Amino acid sequence: MFENIASLDIGTSSVKLVAVRTGLTDFQVKSLAYEDINQSGESRNEAVIDALARLTRDFDLSGYRIVTNLPMEKVILRNITFPFSDVEKIAEAIPYEAEENIPFKIEDLVMDFQPMKSGNPEEGRVLLAATHKENLYEFIRVLGDAHITPLRMGMEAGALFESYKYFNKIQTESIIQIDIGNSKTIINIIQDSSLLYTRSIPIGLRNIITEISEGLKMNMTEAARIFEGLNLDLTSYENNLQKSSYKAFNITRQRLQRIFDIATDVFDDLLEQIVITIKALEADFRNIALSRAMISGGGSGVHGFGSMLSNVLDIPVVAHPFLDEYKDPRIQAQFPIAFGTILAYMRSKRSSINFLKGEFLPDIASSSKKIYYLAGGFAVLTGIMLIIKLLVSFIIAAKSNSDYNSILEDQFKRNFHSSAINDDPITDASKMLQKEKADLSKITNLIPDDTSVLEALKDVIVFFPRDNSFDLKNLVINERVLRLDGTIGSSKAVDDFKENLIRSRKFDSVTLNISSSSKNLVSFSLTIKQKLQKQEKKGKG
Numbered sequence: 001m002f003e004n005i006a007s008l009d010i011g012t013s014s015v016k017l018v019a020v021r022t023g024l025t026d027f028q029v030k031s032l033a034y035e036d037i038n039q040s041g042e043s044r045n046e047a048v049i050d051a052l053a054r055l056t057r058d059f060d061l062s063g064y065r066i067v068t069n070l071p072m073e074k075v076i077l078r079n080i081t082f083p084f085s086d087v088e089k090i091a092e093a094i095p096y097e098a099e100e101n102i103p104f105k106i107e108d109l110v111m112d113f114q115p116m117k118s119g120n121p122e123e124g125r126v127l128l129a130a131t132h133k134e135n136l137y138e139f140i141r142v143l144g145d146a147h148i149t150p151l152r153m154g155m156e157a158g159a160l161f162e163s164y165k166y167f168n169k170i171q172t173e174s175i176i177q178i179d180i181g182n183s184k185t186i187i188n189i190i191q192d193s194s195l196l197y198t199r200s201i202p203i204g205l206r207n208i209i210t211e212i213s214e215g216l217k218m219n220m221t222e223a224a225r226i227f228e229g230l231n232l233d234l235t236s237y238e239n240n241l242q243k244s245s246y247k248a249f250n251i252t253r254q255r256l257q258r259i260f261d262i263a264t265d266v267f268d269d270l271l272e273q274i275v276i277t278i279k280a281l282e283a284d285f286r287n288i289a290l291s292r293a294m295i296s297g298g299g300s301g302v303h304g305f306g307s308m309l310s311n312v313l314d315i316p317v318v319a320h321p322f323l324d325e326y327k328d329p330r331i332q333a334q335f336p337i338a339f340g341t342i343l344a345y346m347r348s349k350r351s352s353i354n355f356l357k358g359e360f361l362p363d364i365a366s367s368s369k370k371i372y373y374l375a376g377g378f379a380v381l382t383g384i385m386l387i388i389k390l391l392v393s394f395i396i397a398a399k400s401n402s403d404y405n406s407i408l409e410d411q412f413k414r415n416f417h418s419s420a421i422n423d424d425p426i427t428d429a430s431k432m433l434q435k436e437k438a439d440l441s442k443i444t445n446l447i448p449d450d451t452s453v454l455e456a457l458k459d460v461i462v463f464f465p466r467d468n469s470f471d472l473k474n475l476v477i478n479e480r481v482l483r484l485d486g487t488i489g490s491s492k493a494v495d496d497f498k499e500n501l502i503r504s505r506k507f508d509s510v511t512l513n514i515s516s517s518s519k520n521l522v523s524f525s526l527t528i529k530q531k532l533q534k535q536e537k538k539g540k541g
Contacts, residue, residue, distance in 0.1 A: 012182035040219030163340030180299025234304030296320035
């Protein structure tokens with residue numbers, strides 16, 4: 001089905017938009033855009049609404065199905081294992097497991113789960129995701145104030161996983177995904193294109209930006225701009241001194257040292273949490289050997305982090321792949337989640353987390369009916385066009401059949417010299433043709449075919465002896481009998497000639513007469529009788 005889909009990834013520092021138009025087998029990206037969120041204002045919600053307003057002012061979302069994610073910092077995650085793998089049974093048991101694993105009242109939560117790969121085929125592992133209803137109400141209110149009504153609200157970790165599956169070319173590998181954002185880092189561990197583990201860590205670039213803001217007495221937005229301009233190198237403090245980029249912002253060496261120390265501490269803490277995450281998974285999956293790490297998010301561009309991560313995990317570290325036609329480094333690094341949100345909606349509506357359910361679904365569904373009006377109009381128009389095409393096809397077919405029958409009748413009269421035509425002239429013509437073939441066969445058997453003698457002569461020549469002493473003295477053709485008179489150096493050579501002709505099975509009989517024989521010369525006469533035509537046909541059959 002053709003539809004327009006737009007995903008919104010609302011992070012701490014920016015809002016990302018991906019809009020696509022789906023086709024029969026694939027989709028086309030129509031737009032990628034982002035707007036920064038003012039982090040210095042008094043109201044976070046107002047800043048988000050303002051960024052969404054600027055985004056939708058440049059790109060009209062009317063007619064689009066909108067999907068988004070609930071920020072991971074508002075989500076409670078639990079990895080739960082059941083002694084059975086039946087999904088229906090797991091769904092029934094989820095509320096009881098949630099009561100034991102989540103320290104909040106179940107009636108105050110919205111929950112969903114998705115299956116995950118298990119190390120034991122008899123067990124069922126699921127990722128349970130929950131959020132307070134108040135978090136969901138607040139997020140929906142912010143979107144509503146920006147005149148946006150989502151149809152689906154998934155989870156950022158799930159979107160990141162879907163993005164990996166779309167771009168990945170290696171189906172059998174174990175990898176770790178790390179998306180470093182402003183206030184959190186998302187980790188996915190994947191084996192053979194199946195999600196094994198996911199986690200959200202409250203560590204991100206905001207820790208570093210806050211230090212700049214407080215140290216230089218400036219708001220967070222300006223501090224974020226300076227952090228980006230510093231282009232920190234985590235490998236050594238001296239490298240940052242040599243670049244001298246700090247001087248353009250009137251930052252002292254002491255303050256630069258402080259910023260560098262904070263940055264290295266933040267990324268050291270992040271590396272420690274990544275190692276803890278891997279060890280936690282190894283308790284259930286002992287044979288996980290990670291082959292590489294994929295990094296994305298704003299923090300993935302900090303120079304030196306890839307090397308630090310590679311040294312700690314002893315695996316190669318690569319940037320998360322994205323659409324090659326978009327070269328902007330910010331889009332390459334920060335759009336995999338927004339892109340994966342659309343993939344999650346298109347691919348597996350049930351097998352991934354969706355928080356819009358229960359009491360939240362009716363209002364959202366009723367307010368989204370407008371998006372079906374255009375599709376319904378196209379469906380009605382398509383139906384009308386189909387009926388018209390069927391009627392036209394029927395009329396054309398009827399006329400073609402009439403013309404075809406007229407041609408058949410005319411050909412029948414001319415070819416068979418008959419004016420009497422039955423309802424099925426093709427059947428009558430076939431019967432007449434078979435009768436004509438039978439009569440022709442009888443006549444052919446009675447009348448010799450001159451060409452058959454020439455064919456027989458050709459067959460005889462094929463088997464002529466390759467002996468240099470062979471000399472053909474005389475050739476007599478009498479109806480279907482060929483007689484060859486000649487001489488040859490040995491009786492064995494002429495005997496082989498005779499046997500080759502017999503073995504070919506192309507002749508009725510082959511008779512050899514040797515009239516005289518000496519030490520070096522044999523005189524012979526070879527009589528070859530052709531098969532009758534009827535016999536040839538039987539032989540071929």
